[in-house]
Amino acid sequence: MVCVPVLVRDLQRLLGFEQLDARVKELTSSQAELLERIQKLKQEVQNWRSNVETQVRTCQNELQGLKKGLDSEVEQLKLEMKEIRSAIQKEKGNLPTQITTLEMSNNDTEQALQTQDQALKVDTDASMEEQTATQA
Template identity: 90%
Template sequence: MAAETTAPPPSSSLPPPAAAAAPRHPRLSGFGQLDASVKELTSSQAELLEKIQKLKQEVQNWRSNVETQVRTCQNELQGLKKGLDSEVEQLKLEMEEIRSAIQEEKGNLPAQITNSETSNNDTEQALQTQVQALKVDTDASMEEQTATQP
């Protein structure tokens, strides 16, 4: 369009058919340049659309892979959680059994102490008897030695 405004007006000395042909030629070459630009833009647009579609497909594939990995991790975590829950329940049962055993032992403790005291008393009496027997033996032995001495 800039070519139209800068083109000189047709002179009257030129024949009308030549004057009409001259302005048409620059106008056609402008359309040719415009056509070439449109084709270039169209091909660039097609390339860009193709790149965008490829990128879009890559993003979809990436997202699908990530979702698969997330599901796999979630399943693994759920399995681990179930295993831990089971172990915790087992530990709770074992702790209850230990508590019960401790309570039972606490209940038996006074009886054991009494039995132990009785056993200690019996042991003490046996020891005292042995000590007395040793004293008697020692005293007798001393008397013999004194009697045998001149």
Template identity: 55%
Template sequence: MANSDSSPPLPRANPLSSKKENITPIGSKIAELNESRAELLDRIQGLKQDLQNWRSKLDTQVKVYCDELSDLKKSLNVEVEQLRLEFQELRTALQQQQQQDVTSSLRNLGLQDVTRDAKNAQAQDCRVEGSDKEGHVLPKEEDNNDKESES
């Protein structure tokens, strides 16, 4: 093995001079980084403020829209209720009109309401029949028109 003394000495740089050379670029880089950090913090603060302003405006806008929607919903409910009432009235009127049309059609066909026929028959019976002073039922009298048609 070789003796360490026999090897040529390595060139050594002066430690003080190399430290000074290294300190100068590091110092300027630290100053640049500090400046950059300060700028970034300012930008972040500005963005935070912008975000708060945006949220505030958005909240206000949402509240306005909610109020408008609530008003629209109320007016829509009122209009829907009015339409329901109008449709109910129309339905009732239509049913009445249909009943009148059916009754008219039956009359045109010669069919009359059974109750009307019965009432008319009773009315004729009451006109013709009578009673004497003692409450005896008298026989039906014939109408003058019937007598004239027989002659």
């Protein structure tokens, strides 16, 4: 009769091993699923990173193009400002000459007006003398 308890005990051990074996298989399967999910996530992260790097390069290229364009425009504006400054300096240099010319022209105009006024006065005086002579 000692055999029966030993058999029961051996059977229990076998059942325990079967349960352990089933649990190990379950864990192994779960581990494989987890590894597969990790590989997929890793691939997604790599794809995402690659896309982000591409977008960053594209943006950097666009920014470099814009920077070059702005630099060119700034240089053009600097040249234009230099030309304007030169023109202003030239005009400042010509200003005394222009003022003198205007003053001379103004004097000539005033003299011409005075001459016209005198001529009108002479004509008016002559007309008045004629009227007075005709009336007398």
